[in-house]
Amino acid sequence: MSSLTIKDVYKSFGHVEVLKDISLEIQSGEFLVLVGPSGCGKSTLLNLIAGLETVTRGEIFISDRMVRDVSPKDRDIAMVFQTYALYPNMSVRKNISFGLEMRKVPKTEIAKIVGKVAGILQIEELLDRKPAQLSGGQRQRVAMGRALARNPSIFLFDEPLSNLDAKLRVEMRTEIKLLHQRLGVTTVYVTHDQIEAMTLADRIAIMKDGKIQQFDTPRNVYRNPFNQFVAGFIGSPSMNFIPAQVVQIDDGQGVVLDVEGDRSYTLAASPGNGRLAQWVGREVLLGVRPEHLSDSLPDMDEDSNVHELECEVMVVEPTGADTIVFVRINGMEVTCRVHPDSAGKPGETMKFVTDMSRTFFFDPETGERI
């Protein structure tokens, strides 16, 4: 039983309010990712869960136990830091066993635990080395080993992969995921990288300026963002936001898209976008992901929501598996993701298709979904 409940938590440092009205609940064994840009408060929230800082208002419950006055060492948590924070004067073995030593665990027990943990993380040969003699990836493993040895109710990760090179980051990400599948310990993971968030999380809490913007599964956060910030944060390359005029079309509404080269298209919004009716004659932001502005989409011939556009290609960026093509719509630079073989050259006109059922409409002032 290692659930985590955060209720109406506020945190201020002096007069600066860093966290506002945070409420989250995760079940035992869940992998929660806190993601957001620098300064959004995610590390502060992690420190509050760990007990390294105290809440200004609100409550935190670990396994249904209120932990307001409980010190970090008694909260049954273990933390992995971005800087690894390994004790430089101690060997790997001592690093892993330090916490157990503090808890007066018998020596034979400690040796067993260290052996087991070293086996899981494959660091047996490193046990007698000092941190300075290890590579970044090895240090990260030792840091995880130190956390594992504690066998806590909750694992806390504070941007553990940020200091690693790109390739190592991807490898370690998979290892962390495998570890979680194998051990099933409740985990709270902080990162600024949305790809890490999407790949690792059972549920994601996207934060900005101290508030939670959306708390949902990765799939929902991608397919159903609550506001412009979430929509633009998740997904790479990020979503296009095209300012467009709303017009009445028969019984429904649509948007006008003026493409570079004097072409104008009026695309009907998919059914279900009823609130657009209040916006006729006004400007909204049309949100469309690059992967939904492509040279071809599945079922494009049967789907009534799929429309065709002809646009002039401005810039072409091949990435290997896809090619990113930049076009200009409504005066805005728009990214499209196409198959490498279909990409045109700059200056050429290309046929694009877009699926209006996968687009979103946002209030240009508040960023809220319409």
Place this chain on the structure above:
Amino acid sequence: MSERSLSVAPRTPGVIAGRIFIYTLLGIAALYFLLPFLIMVMTSLKTMDDIRMGTLISLPREISFEPWSEAWSSACIGVNCQGIKGYFINSIKMVIPAVFISTAFGAVNGYIFSKWRFKGSEVIFSMLLIGCFIPFQVILLPMALTLGKLGIAQSINGLVLVHVVYGLAFTTLFFRNFYVSIPDDLVKAARIDGAGFFRIFWRIILPVSAPIIVVTVIWQTTQIWNDFLFGVVFSGGDSQPVTVGLNNLVNTSTGVKKYNVDMAAAIIAASPTLLVYVLAGKYFLRGLTAGSVKG
């Protein structure tokens, strides 16, 4: 290590001339500093006749170590004719506890200021910093009163207390600046592991403090051993350190002024700090520029 240095200038006549010029300049500067010391050494090895008959910079005609043994155990200082041996021992009795205590407190202070910041800690630290810049003459009277009230005026313990108090500003500064480079995450990790304030200091912080301990000990040893002001004001009679003893020796005039003994006594008084520099000087520099942890 590459065979060649990174910037090897071609051996043109202009470059060689420039090099000769630089070395000449450096040589003259070195001579300027070393010459007085050389004269001291030479004078201390001469007999009085030698000094009378020769010039300041002439080499000794015969080398005699008699001035040295006289300086150590039989020279007359005031009315006592027991050399500077007693004063030398007083200095040692004063320096060792003073260096140890001021370094130890400086370490804990630096640890607190860098890792356990509390409300008002920055204010207290600024006040401590100002302490580095107060001219010592300013505090002579208040300190004399304090020592009197504590009953340790005119004693070695009094001197130790004075040096500890006035060394604290520097030692705290040294340690605090060093510990700032230790990542805060290290303390956080230790707290989560269950270690408390002193356990973290003893097991994690101290073991990596070697560079700054060396710096602080060297600095404090040199400062305290060489100090004259506190020594002459706060000690008396048989608690006076070697700096005071030396001053008194040179100013004692009972007939002939024995320059060779004076020189020998001066070199004896200066020798510990000279030794510290020779043995540990490069560690001083290394310690000042060392970071504390890697990774």
